[in-house]
Amino acid sequence: RWESGVHRVQRVPATESSGRTHTSTVAVIVLPLSEDAESINGNDELFKMEDVKVEVMRACGAGGQHVNKTESAVRLTHTPTGITVSMQDERSSHLSNKRRAFQVLRACLMDVKLSEDITSRRATRRNLVRTADRSEKIRTYKYAQDRVTDHQIGLSLTNLASFLEGDGVQDFLDALRRNWQEE
Numbered sequence: 001r002w003e004s005g006v007h008r009v010q011r012v013p014a015t016e017s018s019g020r021t022h023t024s025t026v027a028v029i030v031l032p033l034s035e036d037a038e039s040i041n042g043n044d045e046l047f048k049m050e051d052v053k054v055e056v057m058r059a060c061g062a063g064g065q066h067v068n069k070t071e072s073a074v075r076l077t078h079t080p081t082g083i084t085v086s087m088q089d090e091r092s093s094h095l096s097n098k099r100r101a102f103q104v105l106r107a108c109l110m111d112v113k114l115s116e117d118i119t120s121r122r123a124t125r126r127n128l129v130r131t132a133d134r135s136e137k138i139r140t141y142k143y144a145q146d147r148v149t150d151h152q153i154g155l156s157l158t159n160l161a162s163f164l165e166g167d168g169v170q171d172f173l174d175a176l177r178r179n180w181q182e183e
Contacts, residue, residue, distance in 0.1 A: 004030045005138030005152075012144055021144060025137065029125055046109040053077040054098070074098045076105050083108050148172075153179045 009024045016022065055075040073088035074097045085108065087101035140149045141160060148163045149156040155175050162168040 003028055003138075006136045008137045008140045010140065010142045010144065046106055046113060047078055047080075051079050052105070053079060056098075072097055074101045076101045078105060078109065081109070081112060083112075150176070152176070 007026050007028055010021050012021055057073045075086045077084045085101045085105045087097040138152050146160045147158050148160055153175055
């Protein structure tokens with residue numbers, strides 16, 4: 001939750017003969033897993049049967065007098081989105097046409113859902129990190145001073161090695177949680 005943003009590293013590489021400090025940045029984006037959220041809510045289906053209007057009608061086109069007598073064509077309309085699917089591939093069986101029409105409707109709704117998911121993830125990413133510019137940094141790791149600074153809450157801790165190994169991370173997480181609860 002609190003790790004999204006620009007992280008800055010300042011270090012003196014072993015290959016640097018004059019001892020100059022090199023600065024690098026990386027944009028970190030932490031997104032929730034969408035599969036977990038969906039399985040908790042139980043909303044795995046793309047549509048409810050109440051939202052689909054099913055119409056059975058006579059097919060048109062080649063097939064002689066038979067197509068004029070049997071109602072084998074199917075039209076499905078998904079009311080919330082307005083997507084309409086018509087199917088008259090099978091000459092005599094409206095069940096086959098109905099099954100195929102539901103497959104096409106499901107594919108269309110999946111395409112709409114994926115497009116919406118992609119758009120929402122892009123917006124979330126843009127809100128988390130606008131640019132990878134150093135001025136938007138949230139944390140700095142300074143090897144020369146053996147210090148980690150979190151710029152969101154203004155906390156600095158020494159012993160960088162302990163932080164990177166995971167021991168000092170809990171201090172940051174506790175401070176970030178307290179700050180988040182206060183806001």
